[in-house]
Amino acid sequence: MNKQLLFYGQAEFESTKTLFHSLGYEMISLSFFLDDVKDLSKFTLCQHGVYVIDVSVLGGGYYNINAIQSIGESIFRLFQNKEIIYICDDKYFDKLRYELRYCFENFIDIKDKYNISFEALPTPVIITDKQHSKITDFTTEEFEVFFKSFRESLYGHEKFKDDFYEIAKSFRLFNKIGEHKVLSLFLLGESGVGKTEVARALYKCLGGKENLAKVNFGNYSNEFSLSSLIGSARGYIGSEDGEIFIRVRNTDVGVILIDEFEKSNATLFNFFLDVLESGKMVSSQALEIDINGFIIIFTSNIPKEDFPVRISPELRSRFDYKGHFTRLSNQDKRKYVEYRINSIIKKYNEHYNESLETDVVNxxxxxIPVDKYENMRDINKKIKMEFVKYIENVKSSQQNKGILTPNVLNILL
Known part of the structure; x- marks a missing residue:
């Protein structure tokens, strides 16, 4: 049995990290080891020196409460005879004091252990200089115009569009009275069925002119994920804002796309639990971005039957909408081809001062044989190839006055 589990307050986390860093101790989340318990090479990391392991993941709801005790006992046994300091967020004190009663002798406050008092974190600075276009700012008439445009910009998925319309109306009402901070959508479905197109269509219809705030979680599966997302702690070399803060500051629209969300971990799940509840994102630099009125779209390629297994129950209950996207019909694919060609022709005419007619859409x-393509990305690639061929033929028939190459086409798209 381990001697003690030390608890820190949420506001003390950065000071806790700084404390152990100053002592020369490596700090790591228990989730690093839980990802693959059979990979014993991970446990050899703790052969030399003192390690600090944060076990908060056990209390975060990612694991069934009936399994916490057995998981704890199995994992901690692998660390026997190693110099390990165990710490945990104190909001899980009562829960883990009971569930890990056979793993630790004492459960104490980290300040009592080291006889110190942490300096209070600086008061967060609310970043308000950036103006984002949001559906909560629209009048009723503007909202109806916006949604008509959104329906036309997203092909297929009619049930989703109907559901989203009702949810968005409710969100606007309750957001204004302070009852609903952030609208969250979780979209499931295989790659290329239009999940990310929802975010792009919203961005376009909200008048976006800069960049869509998109974070791909394909690279957010290790123990350093939270630092990558919200920045490193003060006092660390390379301390800076995380990716999500950079993305939100660089967009002009109140929409955030979190792609491949299932590849994240329990630490990030807990981060978004707080975000969806408070409507604020707090960086490691104690800076806040107020995202009240934003829409966050989480996408995942996992099968819908895996959804309750991969995503914690607390977070699942926070999502305002959970939907499964399927492949588009051939009719919807043809509508998509029509939309893309019209868009490309418009950009081409503006860039080259040409006058291609939109009647070439037919x-x-x-x-383009849309029935041969299941993935919308493959259809888009085919559209680009056929457009290049078409332009080459047009130019050739005009006595070779200039041939558009695929490299030039990239400028347009």
Whole structure:
């Protein structure tokens, strides 16, 4: 049995990290080891020196409460005879004091252990200089115009559009009275069925002119994920803002896309639990971005039957909408081809001061066999290839006055 589990307050986390860093101790989350218990090489990391392991993941709801005791006993046994200091967020004190009663002799406050008092974190600075276009700022008439445009910009998924319309109306009402901070959508479905297109369509219809705030969680599966997302703690070399703060500051629209969310971990799940409840994102630098009125879209390629297994129950209950996207019909694919060709022609005419007519759309609808493509990304690639061929033929027929190459086409798209 281990001697003690030390608890820190949420506001003391950065000071706790600084304390152990100053002592030369490595700090790591228990989730690093839980990802693959059979990979014993991970446990050899703790052969030399003193390690600090944060076990908060056990209390965060990611694991079934009936399994916490057995998981704890199995994992901690692998650390026997190693110099390990165990710490935990004190909001899980009562829960883990009972569930880990056979793993630790004492459960104490970290300040009592080291006889110190942490300096209070600086008062967070609310970043308000950036103006984001949000559906909560629209009048009723503006909202209806916005949603009409959104319906036309997203092809297929009619049930989702109907559901989203009702949810968005409710969100606008309750946001104004302070009852609903952030609208969250979790979209499931295989790659290429249009999940990320929802975010892009919202961005476009909200008048976005800068960049969509998109974070891909494909690279957010290790123990350093939270630092990558919200920045490193003060006092660390390379301390800076995390990716999500940079993305939000660089967009002009109140929409955030979190792609491949299932590849994150319990620490990030807990971060978004706080975000969805408070409507604020707090960085490691104690800076806040107020995202009240934002829409956050989480996407995942996991099968819908895996959803309750991969995502914690606390977080699942926070999502305002959970939907499963399926492949588009051939009719919807043809509508998509029509939309993309019209968009490309418009950009081409503006860039080259040409006057291609939009009536050539029917040519592309006949040329592109949409029934052979299941993935919308493959259809888009085919559209680009056929457009290049079409322009080459047009230019050739005009006595070779200039041929558009695929490299030039990239400028347009």
């Amino acid at each position: 040519y592309f609808i006949r040329t």
